[in-house]
Amino acid sequence: MINKIAVLTSGGDCPGMNAAIRGVVRAAQAKNIEVFGVHNGYVGLIGKQIVPLDSRAVSDTIHRGGTFLGTARSEEFRTSAGQQKALANLQELGIDGLVVIGGDGSLSGARILGEMGMKVAGIPGTIDNDLWGTEYTVGADTAVNTVVDAIDKIRDTASAHGRVMVVEVMGRESGWIALTAGFAGGAELILIPEIAYDLNRVCERVKEAVANKHHCIIVIAEGAGNGMAIGDHIHRKTGLETRVSVLGHIQRGGSPTVFDRVLASRLGAGAVKALLDGKTNVMLGCQGANIVAIDFADALGQKKVIDAEEFNLASIMSI
Known part of the structure; x- marks a missing residue:
């Protein structure tokens, strides 16, 4: 039986x-389940920064960027003692299930708590789109739309001055943002870590592009x-x-797109449903029109790869 669910956001x-968060709260309350919010991720879980959440608490939040619960990275949670303290705090409040929203590091933390006996479900929240199974x-x-908007503006001045413009975007290990935004923005060249x-x-190529297009x-x-x-x-x-433009953290902020609002809401409700159905140690993801539950062992154990055909097509379209 699930009577109380906690939700936290972690990492970037x-x-x-x-x-x-709103999706979790409202889907849970529709089933008469109490919901608690954990402030500041695993730091707050260890520090017992856990408060009740109801429908009013998540009103007028669907359009807001960031996370009203706050987020942080916790070195203490990497230790066995920190993990035990986090679990004890959940158990003390009688919390039966935990929903973690974040990237691979955050969901790896959820997986640890799941292996310790807490029922857990993860929601993939990261601009890198690098988690397997979704x-x-x-x-x-939202992030790629922000980047495309920047590329469109940068192209105006590049064209006016006949310049070469280098646009650096986020993606330490994944080139998905660069590939998708570069493709949609008509970039002449896209450089990503997956392809030498x-x-x-x-x-x-730069000289050829300038000769043909002036920029x-x-x-x-x-x-x-x-x-x-x-x-x-x-x-x-x-x-x-x-000239070089480093877009930086502008890519992580802003009001979410319609797509992200709907996806996040569906994944939030899906996480609650998964816990109620007795599933644990799973990440919710989208495959086509469906919301599916993927075992952490698969979601975190496999690497999502860049579509080489899409990369090649982007190169063809830039000629």
Whole structure:
């Protein structure tokens, strides 16, 4: 039986986390289940920063970016003592199930608590869209729309001045943001950590693009190289005027898109349903039109790969 559920957000924030919290709260209350919110992720779980949540508490939150519960990274939770303290705090309050919203690190923490006996369900919340088993993670759609908007504006000035513009986006290990936004933004070159590139060939492509279009847009994921260094290299090798824009944390903020609001709400309700159905140690994800439960062992044990065909198509479309 599930009578009390707690929900927390952890790791990097992303648009749609508030919508996911709201989805959990309202789906649970529809089943007469008490809900508690944990402030500041695993830090708050260890520090017992746990408060009741009701429908009023999540009113007017679906459109807000970030997370009203707050988020933090906890070194103490990495220790056995910290994990035991977190579990004890949940048990002391009589909490039967925990919903964790976050990326792979956050869901790995949920998996640990699940192995210790707590019933847990995870909601993938990360702009990188790098978790296996789900086509989209909460926040990813908003992030790429933010980047595409920036590319559109940067292209205006690149075209006006005949410049090469290097746009560095987030993605230390995953190039999904760079690939998707670069494709949609019509970038002439996309550099991602999953696919090797030759800087001399990049410079040749840049010269070809400028000769054909009078300007060139390069989108690079941070894990594929330093945007400033690559911009400097292009300038020295080609002699072309080159500017660099590092978009940074603007990609993690802002009001979530319609897609992210609906996805987050469905995943929140799906997490509650999974716990009520007796499922635990699962991540909720979307596959086509369906919300599905994926074992943590699969979701966290397998690597989501970039679609090479999409990368090649983006290159063809940029010619």
